[in-house]
Amino acid sequence: xxxxxxxxxxxxxxxxxxxxxxxxxxxxxxxxxxxxxxxxxxxxxxxxxxxxxxxxxxxxxxxxxxxxxxxxxxxxxxxxxxxxxxxxxxxxxxxxxxxxxxxxxxxxxxxxxxxxxxxxxxxxxxxxxxxxxxxxxxxxxxxxxxxxxxxxxxxxxxxxxxxxxxxxxxxxxxxxxxxxxxxxxxxxxxxxxxxxxxxxxxxxxxxxxxxxxxxxxxxxxxxxxxxxxxxxxxxxxxxxxxxxxxxxxxxxxxxxxxxxxxxxxxxxxxxxxxxxxxxxxxxxxxxxxxxxxxxxxxxxxxxxxxxxxxxx
Numbered sequence: 001x002x003x004x005x006x007x008x009x010x011x012x013x014x015x016x017x018x019x020x021x022x023x024x025x026x027x028x029x030x031x032x033x034x035x036x037x038x039x040x041x042x043x044x045x046x047x048x049x050x051x052x053x054x055x056x057x058x059x060x061x062x063x064x065x066x067x068x069x070x071x072x073x074x075x076x077x078x079x080x081x082x083x084x085x086x087x088x089x090x091x092x093x094x095x096x097x098x099x100x101x102x103x104x105x106x107x108x109x110x111x112x113x114x115x116x117x118x119x120x121x122x123x124x125x126x127x128x129x130x131x132x133x134x135x136x137x138x139x140x141x142x143x144x145x146x147x148x149x150x151x152x153x154x155x156x157x158x159x160x161x162x163x164x165x166x167x168x169x170x171x172x173x174x175x176x177x178x179x180x181x182x183x184x185x186x187x188x189x190x191x192x193x194x195x196x197x198x199x200x201x202x203x204x205x206x207x208x209x210x211x212x213x214x215x216x217x218x219x220x221x222x223x224x225x226x227x228x229x230x231x232x233x234x235x236x237x238x239x240x241x242x243x244x245x246x247x248x249x250x251x252x253x254x255x256x257x258x259x260x261x262x263x264x265x266x267x268x269x270x271x272x273x274x275x276x277x278x279x280x281x282x283x284x285x286x287x288x289x290x291x292x293x294x295x296x297x298x299x300x301x302x303x304x305x306x307x308x309x310x311x312x
Contacts, residue, residue, distance in 0.1 A: 001076060008143040009075045013058035015150045016101045023096070030156055031149065031163050033106035040099045045088035047249070047284070052107045052186075054174065055079040056138060056146060060100025061093035064133070067236020071135050078142070080179050082109070082186035082193065083132035084200050085235050086245045103146070105170065109197075112171050113187040121175050132186075132193075132234040136179035145169045192230045195220040199231065203239070207246040208270035213239050247271065248284050255293045262289040 001009075020027045020038035027036045033053075045065055055062075061074040065088040072092075073079040094100035115121065149166045152159050174183060185193040199220045203211075216239060217227035231239050251265040260268065266277035278288050285292045 004140045008147050013101050035104045039091040039094045040096045043091045045090040048089050050081045050085045050087050055104050057102040063090050077135050078138045081133045085132045134179045134182045142173040
């Protein structure tokens with residue numbers, strides 16, 4: 001790690017610590033799509049949904065699990081995802097004196113596609129690995145615009161004008177990084193990843209409805225075997241498993257945030273059998289709905305946002 005890299009990371013950590021004052025929590029910022037996180041202690045894997053985003057760690061270390069595959073990221077390596085991917089996130093290195101600090105910036109894939117369409121980017125010879133996640137090198141050229149983006153928090157009147165420009169620079173840096181192919185594959189209209197992204201968007205809107213894999217494959221203009229193969233490869237789940245994950249996490253949100261009982265939540269998200277819902281909920285969260293929600297409330301756990309327990 002160079003002196004320049006260390007200086008930028010230290011600046012990021014100082015800013016994040018000033019805003020993220022809760023021992024374990026996520027803090028939205030006035031900048032659209034930018035969230036800070038802080039974890040004061042190591043933690044076992046917790047369920048979350050990773051949206052198309054870049055995650056930087058300014059202090060400490062984290063690890064993401066997707067389909068049994070670990071992704072380590074820290075001050076030298078960033079996490080990037082181009083799809084909405086269910087995952088398990090754990091904190092590897094944190095303490096009250098030196099908490100794990102970082103940020104998540106949602107990626108505007110339309111802005112990325114626009115940059116690619118301009119045709120001014122250098123050609124990339126590397127090919128995407130086919131998955132929806134990647135780990136890249138956090139270079140000073142990538143970290144520098146993040147530092148300037150966070151500096152805008154002290155100049156709120158400039159955020160509406162300057163933040164989009166800096167975010168566009170960040171996308172440019174990503175498209176010239178070692179993870180460029182990950183973004184290129186999902187915004188390529190003719191690519192398989194783009195079609196899988198469209199299928200995921202449909203599932204997120206219609207998760208409570210019954211569907212067949214064949215119908216969804218036809219909707220995104222893919223053969224059923226090809227669709228199933230690429231969906232599983234990119235998300236580490238089958239389409240039906242993905243729908244189940246969405247349903248169970250939304251039911252959890254309804255019970256925790258809206259105080260809905262288990263049976264009502266089950267019917268709300270599309271289950272016809274409360275007993276089946278309870279079995280599948282227990283397999284995912286490790287306890288039956290009522291017991292799990294009671295435990296979360298007793299711990300005063302941060303409330304999850306819709307279909308997301310907390311930031312990864």
